[in-house]
Each structure stands twice: as structure tokens, then as C-alpha cells.
Amino acid sequence: MIQGIGLHEILVVSSLMFFLGIYGFFTRKNLITILMSIELILNSVNINFVAFNKYLYPNMMQGHFFSLFVIAIAAAEAAVAIAIIIDLFRNIKTIDVEKVSTMKN
């Protein structure tokens, strides 16, 4: 428990992070940047888990475990995503998301 900082402030930070992520996800064309935006979204959620656990149910551990779980999954997801991106680059020499539409037709 940090003095002078309540749940409210932390939620503001996590919300900012979340919408920053969403914004990045929508506007960036580079797949790597989009991946980074996704990480921002995931981590804002992690902050929420930990904050709610700490402020509302201090005797319990579920929030902590959940955020650890999310971090693990996110690591795996990042590995897979980067592998896809690398493969994509090998095939079509670009990682611009707007060019990646060969499945359309």
C-alpha cells in the first residue's frame, strides 16, 4: 500500500495504458509496433488485477497469480507473433499490416 495513492489513481494509469494500446493497435502500420501495443493492453490489465487484489482483497492471492499467468501467456504469444512476423517478412518482404491481405480473395 503506497501512501497517498489510492485505487483510483492506479486505475487511471491502467486505463490510460489500455487506451494508448488500443490507439496504437488501430493506427500503427508496423506489425512490431502493433505487437508492442498489445503488450501495453495486456500489462494494463495486469496492473488492474494486482491493484484490485491489493486494495479490495488483501488476504487473497488470485489477482497475483492471474497476472503471472497472463505474463506467461503473453510471453508465449509474443514468441509466436514474432515468429509469424519474421516468416511474413521472409515471404513478402514487408511487415506493413495493410499489405498483409493475401487471404482476402
Added chain:
Amino acid sequence: MDFQYTILIPGLMFLSFVYNILWGRTQAPKIAGLIGTTSILIAAILSYYTAYQYFFNVGLVNGTFQAIIPFKMEWLRFNDLLFIDMGVLLDPISIMMLVVVTTISSMVHIYSFGYMHGDDGFPRFYAFLSLFSFSMLGLVIATNIFQMYVFWELVGVSSFLLIGYYYQKPSAVSAAKKAFIVTRFADFGFLVGILLISYITGTFDFGLLNDPNGAAMTQGAGAGFLGLSVMTWALILMFIGGAGKSAMFPLHIWLPDAMEGPTPVSALIHAATMVVAGVYLVARMFPLFHIAAPDAQQVVLAVGGFTSLFAAVIAITQIDIKRVLAFSTLSQLGYMMAALGASGYGAEEGIGYTASMWHLFTHAMFKALLFLGAGSIIHAVHSNNMTDMGGLRKYMPITHLTFLIGTLAIAGIPPFAGFFSKDEILVALHQSSHLWYWVEVVTAGLTAFYMFRLYFNVFWGENRHYHHAPHESGLAMTFPLMFLAFMAIVSGGFFMFDFGQFISANLVPYDIHIHWDVAGFSIAVAVVGISVATVLYMKPSAIPAKLANAFGPLYKATYNKFYFDEIYLFVTHKIVFGLIARPSAWFDRHVVDGLMNALAWITNLASNSIKGVQSGQLQHYAMSFVTGSVALVLFLLYFMTR
């Protein structure tokens, strides 16, 4: 007596067909011919042996000839009572037909060696001849109506194949189609008749159906439709099938056109065997016709009687010799039908039945003879028209003599075969119906006239200018002529046998007497016909042309076969096609297809307008996903907080 070998009679022909159609082309053409001819000769010998055994060794049991079924296998079972067999039925008429079919077919097989010599399709021709012989033999030995129907269609197919044998000629192709469509149309009546009869009586078996004391005679006697009983309708429908095959009026139109086929085929199929299948059908069902449905028998009489006169009138004006013979075939088939129609069931009254079968026998002999003779003439002159012929008696002595015998036989001059059988038919008609008796007497006179018109025009008259002098045909062609001429003499009553001893409606032998009152009169009529023909045609004269002019419109109508082809064309093209088929086709094309097309068009339009949603852009998808989830959250919040 063990008759099991009779299965070989059609069986051999089937094997010969299979061999010739599969391997005929790979060998010298002669081999195909030899295989076909050998098979049919063996079949003929087996048939004669069967006839000898049946009539003389088995003979009469309790005063009647018994039907024997030496071979039978179940083919299709519907329920406990109703089933279809395939088998062999031996009784007097089926044995007679075996003899007729194998005899004529052997002669035609031998004859074709000469006639079809050098033709490209020689093996194919023999394969089809074997197929036809197989089907026809299967038809005559059928044990039940359904087996008969199966083989009935098979003879139709082989007839189609043989009429269309010269398939490069458009006229032959259309004649084959015409024959097939007309007979098939009639066979529809036959099929409905079979279904009705099997529905009423619960059986297909000839033995059960034709038992004069059996249940079938009274079943279906109840009121049916338009005042006729169900059984009457069933038999009339079956008779329609028979009339189609036997080319009875008004289904006669296919037979003259069928002359497009090779002449041996005309002799075998369209004169001697297949076309009598209709007569045979009525004879086969005769007890049922006579006892259970006398009205249907009257229809047979009327149709047969009318056809014989009608065809004889047309035959007078035709100039294509094969067509004259075709119309004469129609006329003679009319005689046979009329005799069956007029016949009673036993002894003196049953003479019509015997006479009809006898005429079938003698007609097969002399009409095949006439057709093969015509083939010999055509082979020599290379034309079918009698206007291209004349004075041929000097060039072709054997053909001339045998043709004369055939002509005398059909004209009804004793001691040739036609006299006896025709006389018995006239006696039968005399007993039962004076109207049709006189019709047939007139027809007999016309027959003598048009046959001698043909004879004089071809063999006498002025000498035409031929490209090369016509010469007599080889032995392969003249031997069948001589054999059949011999048969045309001896199958009459004086020389060979008394037909009534073997074939009668109730299977009890009956002594035929010649009724000299009827016979004398018919001879007189025939002599008048011959004399008129002699005066008009023996020496070239201007009288026939003058007569044709004097009868102007009538002559023209007769020459054009009373415009029946045109009437049929009008009915099919203008009425059936124009009023039914075309509107239906329009409805199908525009309404039915239109509905489907409209549906497809709407689907296409809808998907075109929304396919932009699937842009393939990841971020567009993400945007709609997020928008959607935000909307969902807002929606839930709105309802949850209320």
C-alpha cells in the same frame, strides 16, 4: 419327354450375337456370317426336332395337346402369388412359331451372304440378325406376359437397329426412329394392359390366364369405364400393343417406311416374323379375349378387317416394289387379326383361330419369298421403283419363277399355300360376320390385282434400258428363293398336312374341310383381279394412266397413302408440339428457370453489396471488434444498472 434342350434354341442365337458384336470386326467378315448361319441352322434343326417330338411322340393327352414347360426360373417375385418367370413354354402355337422363325431366319441368313456381300457392316448385320432371332424366339416361347413384354421390346430394338442399318442415309435413320417411336407408343398401351390384367387376376402366367375354367375368366368382369368391363379395357390396351407391332390401322405408318432397311431384314422382320408378334399375342391370349372380353374381340375383328382393305387399296397405286409388298403385308396381317376376331372357341366355330395361325404360317413363307425375290430384283436393277423395271423374266428365270409362285400363293390360287389359309379365314368370317366377310372378299380381289400389277410390271411389260444387263443372282440368293417357293407350295392343304390337326383354339384336333362354296367364290374373285391386272399391265398400254386420270383425286389420295403421314405430322407438330410442348417449354424456360435465376440474381446482388466488409485489413476487423464489444458493454451496463 424331356424338352430341356429347347432353351438352346434362343440361347445359341444369343451366343452368336455376343460373339459377333464383340469380335465380329476383328476377323474376316465371312466368319461372322458363318457363325450366325450355323447357329440359326442348328436352332432350326432343334425346332423341327421339337415339333416332331411334341406332335408325334408326346402327341395327344386326353384328346388335347398339353402345354409343356420344360425350363423355368424365377426372375422377379413381388409377393407370394405375383411373380415373373423366365422360361420355355411349348404348346402348338409356340412350336409353330419356333418353326416359322427359325426357317425364315435361316433362309435370310443364307440369302444375306449374297445380298450383303462386300458391305462394310457385314459382321454388324449378322450380329443384329442374331439379336433379332434371339429376341423373337424368346418372345414366342414366353411363359408369361411379362417375359413376352421383355422380348417384345427386344425385337423392337433389333428392328430399330436393322431399319437404321444404313445409318449414313438420313431417310433410314428417320425411318428407324419412326418405327421405334410408333411401336413404343403402342407398347405403352401393352404395358398398361399387362398391369391391369395382373392387378385384376394377380398373375402373369399364360397357363393360369388362359384356362377356360380358371378364375381369370370371371375376374375383372365388373363394370369398368364407359360401359366396358375392366378386363375388356385391359385386353383392348394389350391389343393396342399388338396393333402397334403388327402395324394395324391407325398405327400402320411405320411399316412402309421400315422398308429403308436392307431387303433381307424386310423379309425377316417386317414381313414374316416380328410383325406377326401382334397376331401371336392375340392368339396367345385368345381364350381370355373370347370368353372374358368378347367386346375386345370385336375390336380386333374391326381393326383387322379395316386394315386389310385399307392397305390393299393403298398397295394398288404404289410404285416402290418394297412398299407394295409392305402394304400387302399390312393387308394380310389384317386378315389374320380379323380371323382371330371372328373366331369361336372350339370345333367348327374355332376355325378362325386355326385359319389365322395357318395364314400366319403360309404368309411367312410366301411373303418372305416375295421380299427375297424383290431383293434379288433390286440387287440386279439397283432401283426400288417398278418404273425402272420391266421384261426381267428373260434375265432372271429363277427369281421370275419363284416370284410367280409367291404371287399366286398370296393371290389365293390353288394349289398354292395362300389359297387354303385364306379360304379358312373367309369361312370363319362367313360364319360370324357378313360385313367383314364381304370386305375380305373384296380385299382378296384387290390383293390378286395389285400383286399381279407388280408382277407384270417387273417381269413383263416393256424392256427398260438398263445400265448393264441384269443377271440372275448367285446360289446364296436363289437357294432360299427355291426353298421358300417349295414351302409356299407344300404348306397348303393338298400336299403337306392338315393344319387343324395340330392347332386349334381349344387344343383339340379338328378336321378342316374345304368349303367349296366359299372357296370357289374367292377363286373367282382372285381370277377377276388377275385378269384385270393382265389386261392392264401385261403389255405396255395407256389404260392405267387414263384410269389414274379418271380417278384423279382418289388416285392421288391413295398414292399418298391417304395422307396419314401428313395427318400424324399435323397432330404431332401442330397440336402436340405447338399447343402443348412449346407452351410448356416456354413456361419452363421463363417461369421455372426465371424463378431460379431471380433467386440467384438477388443473392448475388446482396453479397456484392456487403462484400466490402471483408476488406482483409486486420485493423478494420479489430475496429469492428472493439466497437462491438464497447457497444455490448454499454448495452449491458444500461440494462444492468436499471
